[in-house]
Amino acid sequence: MKLHEYQSKQIFAKYGIPIPKGQVAATATEARQIAEELGGRVVVKSQVLVGGRGKAGGIRLAKSAKEAEEVATQILGMEIKGLPVRKVLVDPAANIDQEIYLGITNDRAARRPVFMASAAGGVEIEEVARTNPEKIIKVHIDPLLGLRDYQARDIAIGIDLPKEYWKQFGDICRGLWRAYMECDATLAEINPLVILKEKSLMALDGKMLLDDNALFRHPDLAEMRDVDEEAAAETEARKYGLSFIKLDGNIGCMVNGAGLAMTTMDIVKLFGGEPANFLDIGGGAGADKVAAAMRIILSDKNVKVILFNVFGGITRCDEVAKGILAALKEVKPTIPMVVRLVGTNAEEGRKLLEDAHMITAETLADAAKKSVAAAKA
C-alpha cells in the first residue's frame, strides 16, 4: 500500500524527523488560507500516488497567498499520469543549501533491510543508480539487531556530510529506522533531506510503501489507504479476497492460483490475444466469490469473452462448476465463455456445465486458442 507524501511526512514527524509546517488542502480556497497562515513563499504540491509530479507541473512555488490559490486551482484540475489531483500539500518554501537522499528498503537478494544514501538527492534514486552508482552508499541492517549507531555514522561519512550535522543526521536515521520497522514499511524514503541555510536538516519530501500483509496489525495505517487512487474494480476485488489487476485487452480471465493466472495471461498473448485482467480466485472458490469475480470482469466493457481456467487440486472442480452456475444465474453474462476444468472431480464439473452453453477446452493451449477465436468473432 502506498502512502501520500503528506501521510508519510506525518509519520516521520511522529518519529522525531523535522518536516515543514505545511497542511493539506482539497480546495484552492483552503490552500490560500493555509498559505496566509504560513506567511511568505509557499510550495503547492499535488498529492497523487505516482512519481514524476514535479516534471508534470504538479509542484509549484507561490510567492503569496493569492498566488497559492491560483496555483492550487490549476494543480487541483490536473491529471498526473491518469490520476486526477484531489489534494495539495501547502508547505512553506525552504532555503536549501544541499539536497540529500536517505531511504530504507527491503533488499530481497540480501534478505535484509538496506539503508541507501546519496549526496546527490532531489532526483529519483533509480536515476542516480543508473548514472552515478558510486554516489550511493548502501548499509545493510541485521534484522535481529536493528540499526547500530556506528552504521548511521558510516552513512554520514559515506556521503561527506559535514561533521556538525552528524548528530542530527543520526537522530533522523534512527527515526526513519523506527518508522520503517514499526509501520512494517517496505520503503521509507526522504528525498530530499535538505541542509537548510539555517544550518539544520529537514525532510522536504517523503514516501512510504507499506507491507499489505502486515496491515492486520496496523489498523490505523490501513485506514490511510486512498481508494480514490486505485481502479474501482481493484477495490471491489479486495473486498471479496480476490487478487485482481486490470489490463488493456479483451479476454477476461478467471483462474485459481497466482502463477497459473499469470500463465493464462501469457498463453492468451502467445496465441494472439490480449488479456483483460489478472484474476486469482484463490482456493475454495464458492458461488459468491465466482459471482463477484464475474461482475468485476464484466464491469470492463472491453471484455468480449471470459476464460475460466481451473486446476482442481484441493479445490474440487465440481464445486467450482457449481459456483459458476450460481454466478451465471445471478450475473447473466451475454458474451461467450470458454471453460477448462482439470484435476480433482473435473469430469463431474464438466457434466454440471454441459447445459450452460460454454465452450469447453481440454488443454491450456486449446483454451487460449478458443478464447482468442471467440474474442475475434
Place this chain on the structure above:
Amino acid sequence: MSILVDKKTRLLVQGITGNEGLFHTQQMLAYGTKVVAGTRPGKGGEWVLDGKVPVFDSCKAAVEATGANASIIFVAAAFAPDAIFEAADAGIPFIVCITEGVPVQDMMRVREYLDQKRVRLLGPNCPGLLTPDEAKVGIIPGNIAIPGNVGVVSRSGTLTYEVLYALKLVGMGATTCVGIGGDPINGTNFIDCLSMFEDDPRTEKVVMIGEIGGTDEEKAAQFIASKMTKPVVSFIAGQTAPPGKRMGHAGAIIEGGAGTAAEKVKALEAAGVKVAKHPEEIPSLLK
C-alpha cells in the same frame, strides 16, 4: 531416492486442529506420510482423526514424545513466525510453512535466526513438497504425480500442479516436487533445490518453474551454468505482467524495471536451459 522428505520423515503438524490443518493431515495420512504428532496450545492430551494423531501443547513436548524430525505449519499469518521459531527451538531441522501472507519483515528476522541455527525452512506461502509414493508434506494433490526421474522446483502452486499433471499424462514422473513459495523472502530457494537434485542419484532431469520478481532465476541460471551436469527445463510466468503491480504472490512484482520475465528467460537460455513457451511444452522439452 528423493530430496528433503521420504519414508523416514516423521511429521509434526502445527495448527492440526484448524480446518486446513485437519483436512490436510487427513490427506497426508491417506497418502502414507508418517504424521506422528500435532500441536495446538491448550489441546495437549487430545487425539484427532479417530485417535490416529496425538495433540501436544508445544513443539518441544511433541518432539520429545514422538521424535518428529520435520514440521508443517498451517497456522494463521499473524502466528506463523512464532510457530517457525518454536519448531526451530524444539530442534526440528526441517520446517514447511504453508501459510500465506506472513509480513516480510517477520520473514527477514525468521530467516536470519534460522540461518544461525542451521534449520531449513520451506516457504512460506508454498504448497509444500511431494515425493511420489513416499511422502506428501503439504497440499500438493497426491494423485496428479507419479514416481519418476524428474526433479521439479517451483515458486507457484497450481501452476506446478499443471506441470506435474502434464508430465503424468505422458508417463513421466517426479523424484520430488518442491514448491518454494511465492514470497519475496523465503527459506529455501531455487539454488538450494537445484543443488540437492544435482546430488540426488535418482534425479536425471530438472524442471524449474519461475515467475516475475526478484533475481532468483538469474542466480539459478548462473548456478546451472557453472555447477550442474543434469539438463534443466524451465518456464517463467508473467511475460505479460505490467510493471509495478503485485501479481497475486507477494514476490511477483517488477520493481524499478528489474525482475521481468524477459530478463529471466534470457539468463536461463544463456545458461543452456531450454525455456518452454507454455507449461504444456515442458514434457516434450524433457525428452
